[in-house]
Amino acid sequence: MLExxxxxxxxxxxxxxxxxxxxxxxxxxxxxxxxxxxxxxxVQETFLAAFKxxxxxxxxxxxxxxxxxxxxxxxxxxxxxxxRTLVTTDAELDEVAxxxxxxxxxxxxxxxxxxxxxxxxxxxxxxQIVRRCLAELPRHLAQAFELRExxxxxxxxxxxxxxxxxxxxxxxLYRSRMLLRSCLEQKWFATEAxxxxxxxxxxxxxxxxxxxxxx
Amino acid sequence: MKERSKLSAWNLDCRAASELASESLDxxxxxxxxxxxxxxxxxxxxxxxxxxxxxxxxxxxxxxxTPWRRVWSEESIGLSAERRDAIKQLLQEASRSDEAD
Numbered sequence: 001m002l003e004x005x006x007x008x009x010x011x012x013x014x015x016x017x018x019x020x021x022x023x024x025x026x027x028x029x030x031x032x033x034x035x036x037x038x039x040x041x042x043v044q045e046t047f048l049a050a051f052k053x054x055x056x057x058x059x060x061x062x063x064x065x066x067x068x069x070x071x072x073x074x075x076x077x078x079x080x081x082x083x084r085t086l087v088t089t090d091a092e093l094d095e096v097a098x099x100x101x102x103x104x105x106x107x108x109x110x111x112x113x114x115x116x117x118x119x120x121x122x123x124x125x126x127x128q129i130v131r132r133c134l135a136e137l138p139r140h141l142a143q144a145f146e147l148r149e150x151x152x153x154x155x156x157x158x159x160x161x162x163x164x165x166x167x168x169x170x171x172x173l174y175r176s177r178m179l180l181r182s183c184l185e186q187k188w189f190a191t192e193a194x195x196x197x198x199x200x201x202x203x204x205x206x207x208x209x210x211x212x213x214x215x
Numbered sequence: 216m217k218e219r220s221k222l223s224a225w226n227l228d229c230r231a232a233s234e235l236a237s238e239s240l241d242x243x244x245x246x247x248x249x250x251x252x253x254x255x256x257x258x259x260x261x262x263x264x265x266x267x268x269x270x271x272x273x274x275x276x277x278x279x280x281t282p283w284r285r286v287w288s289e290e291s292i293g294l295s296a297e298r299r300d301a302i303k304q305l306l307q308e309a310s311r312s313d314e315a316d
Contacts, residue, residue, distance in 0.1 A: 014306040022302070023293040030292055040298045047302050051309050096230075104228025109261030116271050126275055148241070149276045155241050174237040181268045
């Protein structure tokens, strides 16, 4: 595809960028950093950086994609700074230990999650709970999970950002996934079973146990 | 984590199986690891559930809102009016100082 050479006029008035892309950038940032204030700061930095670098925009990708790429780097920088402030306790604390007995068997066996969030409203609600569960995790574990699962970084990149070895990252990912699934089982799937049986006659209930299989 | 050399299909406990299940999300498992995990799953429903749960969470998180594809229609999030104005102001200042150069 042939694109016209980039110039300022093509990109329009920078103030309009804010109206056109601001909300979408904020959404992207909020879902990845969790905190609204931080997300707004990152969006602001993104627009300013985009303005300074606007002549580098080469039209090979959509302008929106280019903005997201800048925002993604800002988010990663944020994680990197965050990682430096973390006092890590990998060695002494094994958060997963209570989940198993001395023979390596489950103390509370994982349940069969019969339904998975399928509809818009459910997904949104599910995501809120994921967020809440991540907030309860030790920060260094939540960070590992977010970097890896929110499409921000590869395993290699994530370990560099966190300032740890890939092996260590793998341990953190393991612990974060185990704590997260345990939290979700309590907060989402447990209440779901209760509310579904209580409200089985209520058709407006978003819970449809048994409708979607978890595998 | 466990010593991998001691890993065998027949002595994999649930803890080791759960570690392998997590690692399989980040790297391809070796042949022995794959076999051990598969055999363990056959005899262990809780670990089977665990693996399904890992995948459920991954899928759910992967369907998060990306900006140009709104999954999150329920509650769309927007920049606050103050922030919007502040950014516009900053951009205008930047473009004025740019022209002055």
